[in-house]
Amino acid sequence: MLDLAEDLLRWVEEGRGFAVATVVGVTGSAPRGPGAALAVDSEGTVIGSVSGGCVEGAVYELCAQALRDGRSVVEQFGYDDEDAFAVGLTCGGTIEVLVTPVTADAPARGLLRSALAAAAEAAPVALVRVAAGPPELLGGALLVRPTGAGEGTLGGTPELAAAAVAQARPLLEAGSTGTIAVGEDGSYCPGGLTLLVETSTPPPRMIVFGAVDFAAALVRAGKLLGYHVTVCDARPVFATRARHPEADEVVVDWPHRYLRRTTTDARTALCVLTHDAKFDVPLLQEALRLPVAFVGAMGSRRTHEDRARRLREAGVSEAELARLRSPIGLDLGARTAGETALSIAAEIVATRRGGTGTPLTGSASPIHHEERESGALLTRGAVRSTPRTG
Template sequence: MLDIAEELNRWVEQGRAFAVATVVAVGGSAPRQPGAALAVDSEGSAIGSVSGGCVEGAVYDLCQQSLTDGRTVLERFGYSDEDAFAVGLTCGGVIDILVTPVRADTPARQVFAAALSAAANGETAALARVTDGPSDVRGRAILVRTDGSYEGTLGSHPELDRTAAGEARALLDAGRTGTAVIGEAGSRCGEQLTLLVESSAPAPRMIVFGAIDFAAALVRVGRFLGYRVTVCDARPVFATKARFPDADEIVVDWPHRYLESTEVDSRTVLCVLTHDAKFDVPLLALALRLPVAYVGAMGSRRTHEDRNARLREVGVTELELARLRSPIGLDLGARTPEETALSIGAEIVANRRGGSGVSLAGAHTPIHHDGPQEPTGRIGSVA
């Protein structure tokens, strides 16, 4: 539910009672991933989505019922159900949805409120909720911080909370949302529980090197995809807010020097659009050795071959060169800056989600992949 944290946080501040339906597991060609949520308040207002329109009506009714009776329920919608066409889930997938009331008498209301506030304010934290287990603990939650501290409780076993916090911390460190099973038979945690862990983390970074027209279009695409975008160029006349009004940050510095001094992580994407050896070679020699998600470089195939030769001369290995996406982007036949930015954005998404980049028409590849995924600014995606 952290994907709609800003809106829900306002509801909490206004004292509204609401029920939130959250996707906790998916199978097949489901349109939304775990963590996606739909919330309905006591006046019938709704925000969010759990299925891209497939089962919204049925889930809306479940939320209203949950608000009335105060019960947490776990419901499965699938293509094989008798009422699959009635509720609209005709895409061939299966989704499990947890519906939780958030009322004044909800045991976990304070934890939910703290989690929504943290996510809405860009803080790093993880919300772990019981999605499967004894009915008296289903829907209970704890909020876990980066230092391992937590608030809330899942039940009567302190070891249960500590174990859940440890699992949530591991997913939070990776910036991911996912499920975890704790309390297997024989453990000190009691009965087996399944948790949904939603990670709220700052937006991943996109750093665009080279203040050119193509960069301006790529900044807009990066923002649209949920990245915090930095533009870096050594030329102050080009690296200006007037030229890049959509950038979150503009840096005037030599690209490799800036990359040495800034923080990157496993979600960061680096787009090198300078295609000038004096910038590219020292920058890429550093970038290809960093634990980032993506490194792409613009240029013709001749530029690519020349650049690779120069990189080998400065000690870049073949294994490191294999990480370089060059020429950058997917083959869309792009010509304009906007088309090129779209091709780069598409390659970044395919790399992040494990997609092939081929046309879905006539192909036999999955529409939704289970490959590596990463969070947006407010919520992670299942990996």
């Protein structure tokens, strides 16, 4: 639901009634993960998607029915071996979809408006709903912010709400959407309730060091992947808004000094394109000691060997050096700036998603890597989640 925040917030403010279908579970190969949503308003307008087209017609009908009868339902869609043209996922997986009506007088409408408003402004917020459990609990919603108690109700005990808040916070901190299993009394026992935790956080950061020609192409690729992109260079003649108009920020500063004073987190990607030792070495000394998602550096293999030698001499450990992706990018045979940016972006995605970077043709590995976790028992401390990109 939160991935449709801007449109749904407009519908709420216009007083429209609508129903939202949200993916709450995935088994096997499926095009979209938990949190993907499709919404239908009272006039039949559709936004969003839960499957990339496979079951959208059937989900549309479920939303229309929910608007008519005012009841939340959970429906499962899977592949039909006997009739590939029947309603189902022809990619072979199974998804569970929670359909929730949001009428003009729905008790949770005000709470949903708060959640949607926060998500539309990229403020950190989590929305918790019952994805599996007694039908009377399917319509509840709980809003969780980084601090404070939860807002709203799941319709159960206070212990359930407290457990939901406690379990939602780690997902919110990680910027992930996933499901957790709890008992109706708030205990962490399997076989009770399954809660969907949707999170909205500010987009992850990509910091591109070196305002070279390749940087402009990488900025475009980073924006396509949903990153908030900063370009940093100590040379004011290169670090200009005119050269990098699509960047969210252009900073003139020594790279290592800027990295020390800026904010990074476990989702941040750092791309070093300067391939100049006076910039690279002090910068990578800082970068390789930060708990970020990705650190890559451009340059030839000879440049990499020289850079690695200098970093060792500067005190960088072998474990720290092993985190460095250099030469940066996957082997695509790239030559142009755009092709090089694509190869870098591809490596960032592969690192984030656990991909191999090998062709899917002839490969026996899963296309959607989340299915490696499918069927896992969700107990205390075990969360099935899908990181967001912003």
